[in-house]
Amino acid sequence: MLAGRLEIASRTFTVREVPVPEPGPGEVLVRVRAAGVCLSDVHLIDGDLTPAFLGAAEVTLGHEVAGEIDAVGSDVHEWAIGDRVVLQAGERCGVCPNCLRFREPCLAVRTRGVDYDGGWAEYALATQHTLVAIPDELPFEQAAIVPDAVSTPWGAVTGTGRAAPARPAGVWGVGGLGVHAVQLLRLIGAAPIVAVDPLPAARERALEFGADVALDPADPALRATVTALTGGGLDVAFDMAGVPAVREQAVRCLGPGGRLVLAGLAPAPLTIENSIALSVRRQQVLGHYGSVPGAVEQLITLVRHGRLDLARSVSGTVPLADAADAVAALRDKTGDPVRLILVP
Structure with missing residues (x-):
């Protein structure tokens, strides 16, 4: 073969x-x-x-x-x-x-x-x-x-990141993992959903999959836009790109008690520009890999019943x-x- x-x-x-x-x-x-x-x-x-x-x-x-x-x-x-x-x-x-x-x-x-x-x-x-x-x-x-491109963001969204209905969430990198993170955040009722990607086509795709707004990471007003839209910062942000600059930017967009979930894999060192602010605001950086047992079955059920396309x-x-x-x-x-x- x-x-x-x-x-x-x-x-x-x-x-x-x-x-x-x-x-x-x-x-x-x-x-x-x-x-x-x-x-x-x-x-x-x-x-x-x-x-x-x-x-x-x-x-x-x-x-x-x-x-x-x-x-x-x-x-x-x-x-x-x-x-x-x-x-x-x-x-x-x-x-x-x-x-x-x-x-x-x-x-x-x-x-x-x-x-x-x-x-x-x-x-x-x-x-x-x-x-x-x-x-x-x-x-x-x-x-x-389903066993990775969908179940990995499903585990990040519902497990590690603890995303919740009517709570703001952000996704950095709207590729194979990120686009499904957007779709799944929409499914569980997170709001608003902020997508961030340097590619115009990816930002358009994010809106099609359920993001409320799609931003360019090079926009100097990005943090101010996110803060205004969410009323103080994101409850949870997902790094789906595995890029060091993404992580630094996403942390700055978190609200008090916010969580950054690292789902995108990257060999580069992880750095936090201002760790004092991270501690004072009681924010967290969480690693994520794969999904828990039963996730694939859950997603297949959602597909079967028309909840997930x-x-x-x-x-x-x-x-x-x-x-x-x-x-x-x-x-x-x-x-x-x-x-x-x-x-x-």
Whole structure:
């Protein structure tokens, strides 16, 4: 089968033939129908991110995956060949204290397409407990992005950031993560919603997805505009871009007790220009990664009942063989994509 493989030491990415894996006990083999291209994949290829738990020299990329079950291993009884599924973006390690003794989030989650082989391939292995059924009316291309592009901002909005109805929220960076953060903030009733992005097309998109106002970060009056619009500052701000300058600007736009949530990944140091003001105003800076168990199921339910529309999120499809072109397009923001989808 074809697979998009990354050699970690050299950061060499190639699409080439590899053996089709066979499902073991508790595993299923999924015929991949769609796989999202995420900025995290670009960071992996560029060397900004390094797998923490990968026990091999290379890995098949891809943590946003949807398809049909093609084969099942032993001890798999709840899934059948032909079932339409989306794959969770990772799974519990099974060895940390939270996995062994407590019913709490895993302390060392293994990420699909990072710490073990993912879905930039014609077939992908998955343990049965990482599968979520998807309805027939949900296209694979839209389902594939739920485990990260939608569930990560969902976790940031409803969990880490504790966004609330009728409370002001801001989103910096309206790309693959940020545009869904705007959409989800609108869904839960946050108001007003302020979107910030340097690209005019992204600002227009933010308004289409539910922002009340979309601002250019280069506007010298940005802070004053946000303060006036919100009556004193944002309750919560989300950095979806992973840019140091974004974080400094977002902190300045927080109100008393406000929270900055770092969902965009960045290797650069985190600096706070005036930490005294941060302490006096009792503000917080919070890291965020992924989502909690059950998030993907919640989002699929919202889609099924018409509360969440992902049709606008797919910017285009690219053959798996041309995965390198999709990576370049996302890196260079060619066409300002929300999500490009690889199709085997």
